[in-house]
Amino acid sequence: MHDRPLAALAAGLAAREFSSEELVRHQLDRIARLDKGLNAFITVDEEKALAAARAADARLAKGEGGPLAGIPIAHKDLFCAKGWKTTCGSKMLSDWIAPYDAHVVERFAREGAVLVGKTNMDEFAMGSSNESSFFGPVRNPWDRSRVPGGSSGGSAAAVAARLVPGATGTDTGGSIRQPASLCGVSGIRPTYGAVSRYGMVAFASSLDQGGAFGESAEDLALMLNAMAGFDPRDSTSVERPPEDYRRDLPKPVAGLRVGLPKEYFTKDLAPDVAACVTGAIDELKRQGAVPVEISLPNQHLAVPVYYVIAPAEASSNLSRFDGVRYGFRAPEYADLNDLYRKTRAQGFGAEVKRRILVGAYVLSHGYYDAYYLQAQKVRRLIARDFTEAFKACDVIAGPAAPTVAFPIGEKSDDPVQMYLEDLYTISVNLAGLPGLSVPCGFGAHGLPVGLQLIGNYFDEARMLQVAHRYQLATDWHRRRPMGPNLGWPPGKSSSAWRRMRSCPPRPRSSPAHPPPSAPRPTRRPRPWISRCPGCCRC
């Protein structure tokens, strides 16, 4: 059951092939068996989940359910969900229970989706490896000695291990696209302002944007349909008529201009990742898309600019965690100032403190113009590069991350090396554009690689169209990690079962471009095993 994408599960629920309660029980069982080895979840609540599943079944029985009714999902643990612990991966909020629902949480609940748990994340979404969580690192389901990426690493790992068919995330500098790439799942960050930030604990308010993970682009479109839309409670929510993000999925990509930034294909990109991404672009070409070389001349400034702007905004946003109003308070202190200083020293982890300090410095008297104002000006230059580029192309393609998943501990002592993980994603956040990552092959050590697509403002439907057409011709997104840590086969080394086809992917014969509602190929391609493992109850 867990091996079907969200869209197929929705069809199964609508046809009453199985109930939401059965599906949710199945996923809860998988989480109970497999998450010990992954640590993708901070909180799982069976009771709440089963109650919501039964309510969804009642709706489905009356024929009232929408496309997400009865579907189990997980929220990144920075979306407030009333009555649920909402920790942001921090000691500061480790016991804090949200008193209200975030807009995104409300929207999924309204659609009848079933919240099964809250996913692990880098503390306050600051990190690219999920190692900075107070609740311990998340492990990559493809290789548990490696990171899943971050900061939405728990959501990416949970979807990759098919613990849930869909999960939410947030992307401030690449926190959806980079873990999607490293975990071999699809993930989208919409245009800034498309999804309300109400109830989403703030990190860097001018860059934060909620999005989603799923197996396929079609799944992402379904989730985005539920999440996106105007919300007066977020002053940066953009007032636009609602749209159906699935509307362009049936359209072929012939004639579409795909921009290839020359700055993305340099020595900074690992050769195995480059080969997979190039293979994906070849597949789009084969379908009639037209490659166009473009330039983003200020691309190299994106990471430096981000590490002024994001910490500046974070230092301001995180000033609310003072031991008075929320969560943790240091047990011993001398006076009020000491209470603040000790609470924040003990409640925040090392990376969060570093960023608060950088932010405090660049905003301080005498340095504001040299750092913060200058960063805002260079941000304008970076955004203009994209505006220019989109005059020559319809969508931009490139890598989502410079390498495949790296070993836990490899970069955790060197903040700057960790920051460079987001080399290809950060500029999109600075410009406020939408971006997504879809699986496009396997690189070194048989680890997944993601293809990043960047769209123009509010052009998510077109990005999803390109991703969907690519996924109709390839099966990378259907691959899932296997091995004893994922429940099968018991007692055998996982490496033997992870042998992957090497990249670049071989394009398969052209499909007849069926509409998205048509049945998708059900054959699960598993060239590396000889028989069905029987773990999936298929």
Next chain:
Amino acid sequence: MLTLEEVQAIADLARIEVPEGEIAALQQQLNGIFGLIEQMRAVDTAGVEPMAHAIDLTQRLREDAVTEEDRHALYQEGAPQVEAGLYLVPKVIE
């Protein structure tokens, strides 16, 4: 490059206690980050309008009406120390 005194000063500004023994390591890490940031300081940005937000927005106006209910008791449930609807902190005026 930040001096030890500057690191201490911003830690004070940010209300984060840094133990004596950790300041030097923190200074080194922060200087690594500022080394990365340095690249953008040399860019010629004369005449460039600062970009404060991801997309150009005008502030929305709404009716001058009360839209929030009083939920302070609910919100205070997550606070470390509350009494009679007030947040408790150590005495600040002797």
